[in-house]
Amino acid sequence: MAVKNKVASKNKRSLANRDEPAEKPDVFPTAQGIDVPSEPEQSSDEDDDVEEGDFDEILKEMAEDQGFSSADEEIENENELDDDDSEGEDDNDGNDSEIHSSDIEGASSEEGEEADSEDIESDNDDISPLERTNSRLTDGQETAVDSDDASEAEAKDEDEEDEEEGEDEDEASKLANEGMEKLTIRDFGSDLSGWKEYRKTLPQIDAGYASDSSTEEPANTIGSVPIEWYEDYSHIGYDLDGKRIMRPATADELDKFLDNMDNPDVFRTARDEINQKDVKLSEEEIDIIRRIHGGDIPDANYNPYEDTVEWFTSQTMVTPLSGAMPSKRGFIPSKWEHKRIMKIVRAIRQGRITRSKPKSTKPKYYDVWEKAEQLGEKIKTLEGSARRPRLPAPRAALPAHEESYHPPPEYLPTEKEKEQWENQIQDSNYRKRSFLPQDFGSLRAVPGYDRFIQERFQRCLDLYLAPRMMKKTTNLNAEELIPRLPDPRDLRPFPSAEALMYVGHTGRVRSISVDPTGLWLLSGSDDGTVRMWELVTGRCSGMWDLKEVVYMVSWNPNPDMCMFAAAVGGRVVLVTPTGICDDQKQLVSEEFVRAGFTNTGNDDEDDGSLPVSWDMPTSAEQASGIRVSVAMHKTVKSVAWHRRGDYMASLTAEEGGSSVLIHQVGKHKSQRPFRKLKGAVQAIKFHPTRPWFLVTTQRYVRIYNLMQQMLIKTLQPGVKWISSVDVHPQGDNVIVGSYDKKLSWFDLDLSVKPYKSIRYHKQAIRQVQFSRRFPLFATVSDDGTIQVYHGMVYQDLNQNPLIVPLKILRGHEIRNSLGVLDCVFHPIQPWLLSSGADGTIRLWT
């Protein structure tokens, strides 16, 4: 037994521990066969907390820990397992003892050790052949065979000798012998065939009939109750059914004696008190008794002087080999692994661990040019990078029908096209394509491409040498740039078509004017005439031949009067036309005009400084309606009426300066409001609502207050040559037209700079005009067009004027690069009248 303890230190330990549980069955027989509960889980401190999501890794780790993945890792894993299970050893041993105690039931306690060794060996039997092979490569063959034979013989003997020992014991003994053999496994060496033979001779475990304990007669079931307790009873115990087991009849003294005399085996008969019968001892038992008496080891087969087995070599080796038996624990599924796995399983069931998302599979193909473009992008995004970004080369066009070897006939060039192509300069951009489509009936007939190298070369040149530039273009929608304006159709009425043409003048019509009632139209022309037209029919109902160029005609704006002024040559004539107004009005007008003649004498001295003379016209002229002639000695370019019709301003302009005079018609008095005027005056205008006067020089529009005699504002249109000016009837807005094609709209409340500048005309703007009644204004130009705009001025001062171009009216012919010269809105209707260099006046409705 001491030697056996030497066999494995671990086994020894287990045996020591086994003693206690081995005794337990006696006290608590029912506990046998019941699993001893394993140690509480408190011992699972070695288990790491399982983290969610690590499931895959953990499983993988587990699989590796199992040691089944590869043979090479076995030893290592074993060791690991050993280490792992070191703490749980007691528990394992407990399991072992279980098996043990059940196995040795009914056997004598003396045989515990053997049974133990058998237990170990039986465990070893579970080793897979491969492992066994690995572990026993160095075992010797011969000893194995020998010992095998011996053990077999012994076993047979034992069977014959004592059947009562039962199968368990037989097996145990056999396996014990086997274990003996195994103790000598080192002797096998590397001889594999020896091992194989040894393997073959292993006794087959056969569960025979004898092994069935049910065939035995019912045993006494009183347990460990001392038989003395039943001395006074006729029975000695109870069977399983609770019936008394009667005391067998005992022989009396005479019988005993006779038996002693007669029975030769009496000396070897012993009384079994429990079963109350005599038992004949076998030879072997006698031998054991004998040995015990003699102080020997009871087991006859035990060799106390066996050779030592060098589990660990005494020689110091460079790479020491362990001949140690593989640990039993290596073949038992680890409880702790099981617990870890169960923990993970629980975690999965509770949903604490979820399967990680499957990784998206990448496409196997890839874009060859992707990197190049990305590179370009990357460099582009690098701000401040000095490197010029690499621009990807333009891709070659894909081949089309015409590049086919057998193109459809419509792609084939005609003879003419061929000739044309051949005449074109080679390798130039004149050629639409660098080849001529050709038709080879089949692919076989296609010759080698002679220009291949050349073409590749060109392509390479283009790729590597052609400079490329990155141009930044802003994606601007043209419509976004245009301000949102209402639809002109919603802004009706406005003049949109020619309705009438007033024909009669033979020269340029420089100026037109409509009388306050809107029935009569005046026109002054280069042919020296002033004509009056019936506006609706176009009938010329009056004509004054004044012999000189008429620069300006203007109706007196006073509706109570019927009188107009015409600037003709060096004078201004005031005319009261006959036959168009009632007698009373005419009388008033004539009296008003002539009234000054009576006053003339009084103010002679004052007027002397001015080059103005108020003259009575000739009788012929008087007959035609000309009432007063105001001579100025310089060409009068323009006249302007004050809105009340009593004051009239005149502008004379020649080389050497221009002068502006304001005349009081009722008194025939003139005055010069401005001593000196800078620059050439282009136009003059009375403000429609305030006592202001607008003097337009070449670049600026100056607004003077006549009452306070001071300059109020100087408008700066920013143009080179102003041609005309008009004031909105409400008085807060001024439009200025210029010879450099620009129209400027000023809001007098805002700034002296234009609120809006519009340049639509192709030529110089000649005249700008507001409609007195409708939110309209018009510009006329040398390009022969009239442009009509919607110009709404809101009463709300917060709202800016709305300017919408409405219509371009064409019709006037251009003569000597002069187009339309003047325009005027009808005072009542949304009609526009225009006069042109072609001698016509047109009505637009």
Add this chain to the structure above:
Amino acid sequence: MEPSSEPQVQIRLVAKQQKYAVPDAPIVVPQQLQRYGLSDIVNHLLNNEKPIPFDFLIDGEFLRVSVANYLKEKNLSAENILTLEYVESMLPPTEIASFSQDDWISSVAAASVDRFVVGSYDGIVRVWNAQSECEDELRGHQSAVKCVAVAGDLSKKGKIEMISGSQDQTAIAWGSKNGQRRALYAARGHTGNIEAVAINPTNTHFVTASTDSTIRFWSLAVPKHSEDGQVALTEQEPAAKKRKGTNVDIMTKAAIGTLSGHVGAVTSICFNKDQESQVFSGGWDHSVRTWDVASGVNVATSLCDKVVLDVAYSEHSRLAATGHADHAIRLWDPRSQESTVVKLRLSSHKGFVSSVAWGPNSAYMLASASHDSTVKVWDIRSRTPLYTVQATNDKDKGKKLLALDWHESLLLAGGESGSLRIHSIGSRNESVAGIHE
């Protein structure tokens, strides 16, 4: 007849005139037929030796396209029986005469089929007869005559024959006196041009429209003595008297009433021949107004947004037609309470529509003269003009037409060219006036 693959349609022909009635049974005709083909069919049914042209109406509208196109336009099924009303089609107006004068014609009025009164811009009212002779040249106005109106037949002696209005703000009534036409009196009072004058159907009163935005109502009768009022002014104004020349001594008439309401110039006026006191006027303020002259009340005002140049009322259709500066003719129902309802807008002219005139005997016929030198004849059942009369003389071409009158079967037009164009119009059976060049 051989069977044709053309699509066909069943039609029923209906005539209002008994003499042209055909059997009521539906007949099957090809869809491709137009007016001419249908007219042939009717003539065939009537067994006329000399074919009469007919016009066809479907649901009160003239058929101007083929039957197939009509069905397509109206989304009608060819399965149904189409009812076609046919009327004798009006002959195209034929120019039968052209009387020429020097100055522009501002107004025309036919007194009878052989006497035409023409007002001219030279201030003379001329009376032409059918023999193209100028019977009379009536001088009296100091300025252009803008309008003339005829009171009945000129043959009646001693009565007011006609009234002319002028730019000199007077209207002069002309009549025979001592076997000679002369100015009987001058109606003074307006302070603007007299643009239109109209005499009531019973020849008792007349109205004048002026650019001073008023309408004045006068009695037609010759006053016993010169009515004061305006006379005082005339006496104060020797120059005016001097200008009036020989007619200074004619009597002055004052207006009975003044209808003011128009905001701008009043350009046209006409009487309702059914209601003596009802007058329609149109003006520059884009309104067509209905007045009751007896009470001087503006009964109704209809507005459009274009200048009204002429207005005419038809007692047959009870519609007022107006000519506008936007080249359109508008038809109004004066009885309608909604003031802006334009019943129909006819636009085909290319210039101002200076004058409109209803056919005297028809509820549908309308004529219009325009600045584009054309006269158009309309049947208001059709939106396109029936006939467009272009100027034939080179002299007339491109010249504005300013005046138009439709008297019985005569259509008179005059304008810028100074020639009075006389057209005969109407169905063939109506006798054409015996006008001889």
